[in-house]
Amino acid sequence: SQQGEEDPQALSIQEGENATMNCSYKTSINNLQWYRQNSGRGLVHLILIRSNEREKHSGRLRVTLDTSKKSSSLLITASRAADTASYFCETGLTFGKGTMLLVSP
């Protein structure tokens, strides 16, 4: 099965800074999705990017996709303490292990 792998495993930043996390996968995809999970809760969908798209924006989120490198990145700009969560990429029902983001006030 396809495998998304996020990098880094953990990221700690200050409020106002930008956070970038990356995802790599192994096989061809139709689309790639990013989800957020607050501690001990279910996942919430953030953004979907299709294989023919290179970049997509949603509010403070920017996602890029490079199918030649089989990788995607999620950028959160002007981070807030409320962005503290784990972030997962998903391709074809396969989730990565996630990046744990800690945003300190």
Add this chain to the structure above:
Amino acid sequence: DVKVTQSSRYLVKRTGEKVFLECVQDMDHENMFWYRQDPGLGLRLIYFSYDVKMKEKGDIPEGYSVSREKKERFSLILESASTNQTSMYLCASSLLAGGTDTQYFGPGTRLTVL
């Protein structure tokens, strides 16, 4: 808004017990999924269903079975619970085929098997 509910947030069972985890969605979605989530391993797909009475094995179906008698309800069954099934269980649903559409998740059930 799509709402996916799971029958329990926390559950404690004994080894050998039969365990039922229930999931209900209210958006008439065709597809439903069960995952388990473990530290360091991420989410792993146990089973999914694309229609009533239909089911497909995911990556780790061993020790589990599922039931989908009604479109809105998808049950995960642990026939004889074991300690290595202690985990967070997440249910999800989607309108279109899995992997091509947004999944909506329930809040999760944290199961402890003693």
